[in-house]
Amino acid sequence: MKKRKAVRRRLIPSGEATIGPFFPPRYVDAGANDLSQLEDRKADGEVIEIAGTVRQEDGTPLDNLVVEIWQADANGIYRHVADPRHREADTKFFGWGRAATDKEGRYAFRTIRPGAPEGRARHVNVMLMFSGLMRILKTTMFFPGEQANEADPVYRAVPKARRKLLVAREEALGRYRFDLKLRGAHETPFFDD
Amino acid sequence: MAYVIVPRHERTQPLRIVPGYPQTPWRNPKQPLIRRPPTLSELTGPSEVAKRVKLLGGDIAGHGEAQAIGQLMHLKLRVVDEDGTPVGGTVVEIWQANGAGRYIHPNDDEHAPVDRNFYGAARLLTDERGLLELRTVKPGAYPVPTKDGWWRPPHIHFSIFGKVWLSRLVTQMYFPGEPLNGQDRILNAVPDTAARARLVARLVPPTGDPANALVFEHQIVLRGRKATPSQP
Numbered sequence: 001m002k003k004r005k006a007v008r009r010r011l012i013p014s015g016e017a018t019i020g021p022f023f024p025p026r027y028v029d030a031g032a033n034d035l036s037q038l039e040d041r042k043a044d045g046e047v048i049e050i051a052g053t054v055r056q057e058d059g060t061p062l063d064n065l066v067v068e069i070w071q072a073d074a075n076g077i078y079r080h081v082a083d084p085r086h087r088e089a090d091t092k093f094f095g096w097g098r099a100a101t102d103k104e105g106r107y108a109f110r111t112i113r114p115g116a117p118e119g120r121a122r123h124v125n126v127m128l129m130f131s132g133l134m135r136i137l138k139t140t141m142f143f144p145g146e147q148a149n150e151a152d153p154v155y156r157a158v159p160k161a162r163r164k165l166l167v168a169r170e171e172a173l174g175r176y177r178f179d180l181k182l183r184g185a186h187e188t189p190f191f192d193d
Numbered sequence: 194m195a196y197v198i199v200p201r202h203e204r205t206q207p208l209r210i211v212p213g214y215p216q217t218p219w220r221n222p223k224q225p226l227i228r229r230p231p232t233l234s235e236l237t238g239p240s241e242v243a244k245r246v247k248l249l250g251g252d253i254a255g256h257g258e259a260q261a262i263g264q265l266m267h268l269k270l271r272v273v274d275e276d277g278t279p280v281g282g283t284v285v286e287i288w289q290a291n292g293a294g295r296y297i298h299p300n301d302d303e304h305a306p307v308d309r310n311f312y313g314a315a316r317l318l319t320d321e322r323g324l325l326e327l328r329t330v331k332p333g334a335y336p337v338p339t340k341d342g343w344w345r346p347p348h349i350h351f352s353i354f355g356k357v358w359l360s361r362l363v364t365q366m367y368f369p370g371e372p373l374n375g376q377d378r379i380l381n382a383v384p385d386t387a388a389r390a391r392l393v394a395r396l397v398p399p400t401g402d403p404a405n406a407l408v409f410e411h412q413i414v415l416r417g418r419k420a421t422p423s424q425p
């Protein structure tokens with residue numbers, strides 16, 4: 001007799017759509033771009049700044065674009081049940097933040113330098129939402145001078161010639177610049193999962 | 194519980210460059226998007242987002258004598274994952290135009306009137322059944338400033354976090370039977386007919402609670418399903 005596999009019905013994920021030009025400004029809460037503390041308690045680790053400019057194909061800086069980040073704590077642990085080490089996660093570090101670009105296309109986050117998670121180089125996940133983006137654009141920021149980058153599976157998924165576009169520049173001690181170009185020359189590599 | 198996220202059927206998702214939507218060719222990647230192996234980093238994500246952002250009440254149609262103008266409606270929204278399991282305790286950000294098609298936003302300089310009794314935005318948590326309820330007025334249609342007379346049909350915007358980074362979703366909900374649905378460039382950017390139909394809410398018999406409100410139901414499916422235990 002044939003073995004019968006249990007059939008699991010799978011629902012199809014809803015279609016994405018652009019965030020449009022009218023995302024309420026109040027949804028970019030004051031302090032949402034500061035991950036270095038949680039409920040007035042300072043997170044463990046070294047405070048860093050990540051900032052940059054977001055531009056479209058013709059170089060125009062994009063105003064009011066929403067940037068979100070997600071990262072591990074100073075020890076490379078995610079504040080999420082799927083991380084086997086989550087019970088040891090820093091309770092003073094939330095890991096998620098949101099910023100919106102200004103008229104010059106600039107965004108900025110204050111956070112802590114993430115530790116390297118198991119099997120990964122230290123990195124920050126980035127997503128972009130904007131009018132004219134029918135789907136969320138997702139990328140990953142890596143840190144300069146890290147030997148572990150070359151072994152990182154996400155870094156290695158990117159064609160060699162484009163990998164350096166995912167590495168932030170250290171402008172001053174603890175101040176990283178990560179510019180994003182949505183299309184055209186120096187286009188940021190984006191992922192499709 | 195480990196979550197699995199697999200690529201979606203392309204036709205169930207919108208084109209990135211949309212004919213007649215003039216911003217899209219400037220802002221969407223020219224290079225092919227890159228498939229990457231999922232790691233813990235993408236399969237974890239912010240939980241308890243309400244710790245970092247302020248919730249806003251789900252009654253945005255005004256109070257007492259100060260009622261918003263328009264067709265009062267009640268939306269029952271259900272958020273589930275690909276297994277159909279309710280996604281409870283997740284933050285849902287909602288925003289929409291008022292009954293005349295005007296947003297509360299500095300970018301909206303159309304001539305449609307502002308309604309001081311209309312709040313325009315709600316930020317809510319789903320309950321353990323994945324449900325949330327919104328009392329609002331049906332949004333009006335509004336013109337997009339293109340040269341060829343594109344009007345957006347009535348719609349409500351949602352931004353939802355879900356359980357992991359890759360389940361984050363920004364989407365829009367439409368209303369059944371609207372003549373503008375057939376021409377809308379954003380709704381019709383989704384090639385698959387059934388996938389478009391799933392973006393349209395369902396009108397259900399009014400319950401009388403809240404009074405005088407049409408009732409709509411809508412389901413949103415976030416990416417992700419539980420990992421199947423490996424077979425022997």
Ligand SMILES: [Fe+2]
Binds near residue numbers: 290345
């Ligand atoms: Fe809209």
